[in-house]
Amino acid sequence: MIKLNRRIAAIKPSATMAAEARATEMKAAGIDVISLAAGEPDFDTPEHIKDAARRALAEGFTHYTPVSGTMALKQAICAKLARDSGLAYEPAEILASAGAKQAEANVIAALFDEGDQVIIPTPAWVSFVAMVNLSGAEALLLPCPESDAFQLDPARLREVLTPRTRGILLNSPSNPTGAVYSAEQLAALARVLLEHDLWIMSDDVYEHMSYDGPVAHLFAIEPRLKPRGIIFNSLSKTYAMTGWRIGFAAGPREVITAASRLQSQNSGNPNSLTQVAAIEALTGSQAEVATMVAEFRARRELTVRRIRALPGFRLPHVPQGAFYCFPNISALIGARLDGRTVTDGNALADLILNEAQVALVGGNDFGAPDHVRISYATSIANLNRAFDRIEGLLKRLSA
Ligand code: GLU
Numbered sequence: 465m466i467k468l469n470r471r472i473a474a475i476k477p478s479a480t481m482a483a484e485a486r487a488t489e490m491k492a493a494g495i496d497v498i499s500l501a502a503g504e505p506d507f508d509t510p511e512h513i514k515d516a517a518r519r520a521l522a523e524g525f526t527h528y529t530p531v532s533g534t535m536a537l538k539q540a541i542c543a544k545l546a547r548d549s550g551l552a553y554e555p556a557e558i559l560a561s562a563g564a565k566q567a568e569a570n571v572i573a574a575l576f577d578e579g580d581q582v583i584i585p586t587p588a589w590v591s592f593v594a595m596v597n598l599s600g601a602e603a604l605l606l607p608c609p610e611s612d613a614f615q616l617d618p619a620r621l622r623e624v625l626t627p628r629t630r631g632i633l634l635n636s637p638s639n640p641t642g643a644v645y646s647a648e649q650l651a652a653l654a655r656v657l658l659e660h661d662l663w664i665m666s667d668d669v670y671e672h673m674s675y676d677g678p679v680a681h682l683f684a685i686e687p688r689l690k691p692r693g694i695i696f697n698s699l700s701k702t703y704a705m706t707g708w709r710i711g712f713a714a715g716p717r718e719v720i721t722a723a724s725r726l727q728s729q730n731s732g733n734p735n736s737l738t739q740v741a742a743i744e745a746l747t748g749s750q751a752e753v754a755t756m757v758a759e760f761r762a763r764r765e766l767t768v769r770r771i772r773a774l775p776g777f778r779l780p781h782v783p784q785g786a787f788y789c790f791p792n793i794s795a796l797i798g799a800r801l802d803g804r805t806v807t808d809g810n811a812l813a814d815l816i817l818n819e820a821q822v823a824l825v826g827g828n829d830f831g832a833p834d835h836v837r838i839s840y841a842t843s844i845a846n847l848n849r850a851f852d853r854i855e856g857l858l859k860r861l862s863a
Pocket residue numbers: 478480481501502503504565589591639
């Protein structure tokens with residue numbers, strides 16, 4: 465056994481990436497798998513964004529750029545933050561990275577240390593815990609029960625804050641639950657957060673996938689939090705640009721400078737052509753975003769209806785945002801098929817993949833093993849075929 469770095473040895477592969485990779489492998493082996501696993505829009509990147517990249521390529525924009533992104537991109541990001549969230553940032557407060565994921569990993573690594581605690585309300589996206597642990601800090605998982613619609617209760621937050629608490633990661637709309645904080649709920653959380661000196665990280669990746677009106681921003685509702693707030697965002701979901709790898713962080717200059725220094729050592733600038741495409745995405749026509757969101761809304765209606773008709777699946781709250789449903793499958797725990805027993809969400813996801821050829825992500829690594837995550841970022845036809853298959857499998861389970 466080779467000896468690995470202690471922290472690297474302790475991390476698992478990303479559960480979302482692993483589920484998608486298994487589906488891709490099975491497809492490559494000729495198996496007709498329907499993937500509702502990775503959170504990846506099935507739409508093509510809008511043509512005007514691709515055109516911008518084509519032009520940049522033709523003009524030879526193929527060299528290094530500043531590590532934290534070009535000035536033009538940072539200005540476009542500042543304009544976007546002002547337009548969509550009413551927040552004023554300067555280019556020196558922006559770090560562009562190869563996806564929000566890299567911006568998050570670099571900021572978290574720059575900010576936290578051994579002995580620090582970072583609160584992660586769960587269910588939460590699978591990579592947050594790994595990123596915090598890699599920094600040496602401790603991830604304190606704070607379960608937000610389904611009965612509270614997976615929302616963090618401000619009183620509960622106040623109870624767990626200690627002098628060791630150095631940060632909190634919020635994500636609204638939420639991956640995996642689709643929960644969205646209202647302006648009132650954010651104001652109530654802000655009152656508690658103001659009492660304590662900690663970094664507040666707001667992952668806004670799904671901000672445009674909100675089906676009951678625009679999402680309020682914590683730092684606009686309580687501007688006194690902005691000096692210790694960091695925003696993470698990505699173009700992957702909003703503009704169907706997952707493969708381009710572009711996202712960003714916005715926050716106080718010292719934090720951004722430290723994270724950029726790290727990025728200068730571990731990777732460098734995000735792809736030059738992608739940066740040009742990102743400027744067009746952020747500042748050009750937003751018409752396609754509205755079209756995609758309307759389609760997601762229709763898919764959500766179908767997905768909720770079909771999940772609620774599945775025996776053993778429970779979905780008490782209609783998710784208000786993102787493109788995931790996170791049903792409770794505890795009624796199926798103990799169910800059996802050909803000698804295999806459903807022990808948790810991961811086991812059910814495995815069974816559904818192997819027996820019904822539908823890829824989902826088990827809830828375990830989101831901090832909710834009684835659940836599975838279903839992405840509806842795929843066509844209505846695919847969704848219907850997938851649910852027909854799952855329904856057929858569930859009929860074969862014995863109690
Ligand atoms: N964030 C998406 C998901 O949760 C993409 C995969 C990943 O980076 O985790 O499926």
